Amino acid sequence: MKILYWDTFAGISGDMALGSLIALGADPEKIIEQLHSIGLNEFRLDVRSRQVQGIQATDIDVVLLNELQLESDHSHEHEHEHEHEHEHEHEHEHKHEHEHSHEHDHSHKHDHSHNHNRFLPDIQKMILSGSLSDRSQKNALRVFDVLAEAEAKVHGTTLDKVHFHEVGAVDSLVDIVGTCIALDLLDIEEIRVSTLPWSKGFVQCAHGTLPLPAPATLMLLRGFKFRESGITGELITPTGASLMKALAQQSNFPEMVIQNVGYGSGKNDYGIPSLLRGVIGEV
Structure with missing residues (x-):
């Protein structure tokens, strides 16, 4: 049996999770x-x-494109043979705009607000509409189910009325569904995670200023063991928490033969390496 162990010494977010799996060999x-x-x-x-x-x-950025940018990219492909060089520079410019992406579950550029207005049935319909494998579909649906349950409890509403704000945005959808696809590509049968780091502070989101860990994050991680990190700042995002709640179990490092190690990069600098370490092994 192939096991993935996420060593969450610096926390976990959606982009760190997906980055770690690409580092481990999942084809982007x-x-x-x-x-x-x-x-x-x-x-x-x-x-x-x-x-x-x-x-x-491995560091990933989900660069959002509006229709004008899509048209511009298309025209540049025909007009400039050296388009790849310009595109690389363009991505670096966007990279600076998304330096907060470890916390992007809570904040996002408002000019893409039409991507935030999604409810659970909308996301379920999307996941079932494409060519994902049965395992990828099942895992992705499970992640959004547990996230909706946590949001409903935090905000005192029902599952069908849960409004996904930041986690309904394109970048978070890519992180969550992309992670489920990558897990399937790597044929991961089980995920285990280490003790989680507790941090403090506040974060800005669609509901205003919230304490850390964010309420939905903490609701998701009931039953998980934490340790004090001494860090002020967001280490575990709702996306990262929902992936762990839906797909993983917490344990000490399992007795297994290590096959590969990969690191997914975060965007914050709290004095420790902003990394999620993924270890694949065979039991």
Whole structure:
């Protein structure tokens, strides 16, 4: 049996999770192709390697494109043979706009507000509409189910009335569904996670200023063991928490033969490496 162990010494977010799986060998082109099949087309997945305190990691950015940008990209492909060089520079410009993406579950550029207005049935319909494998579909649906349950309890509403704000945005959808696709591509049969780091502070979101860990995050992680990190700032996002709640169990490092190790990069600097370490092993 193939097991993935997420070492969450610096927390976990959706982009860190997906980055760790790409670092472990999941093909980003196949992930993008399957995301397109469910109607997620208005993005470009920027995947690059970078060093975090001397450790080589995979960093991802979900670059959102409006219709004008899509038309511009199309025209540049025909007008400039050196388009790839310009596109690379353009992605770096967007990279700075998304430096907060470890916290992007809570904040996002408002000019894409039409991507935030999604309810659970909308997302379920998307997931079932494409060419995802049965396992990818099942896992993605489970992640959004547990997230909806947590949001409903926090906000005192029902599942059908839960309004996904930030987590309904394209970048978070790419992170969550993309992670489920990557897990299937790597044929992961079980996920285990380490003890989680507790942090403090506040975060801005659609509902205003909220304490950390964010209420939905904490609701999701009932039953998980934490340790004090001494860090002020968001280490675990609702996206990261929902992935763990739906797909993983917490344990010590399992007795297994290690096959591969990969690191997904976060965007914050709290004095420790902003990394999620993924270890694949065989039991």
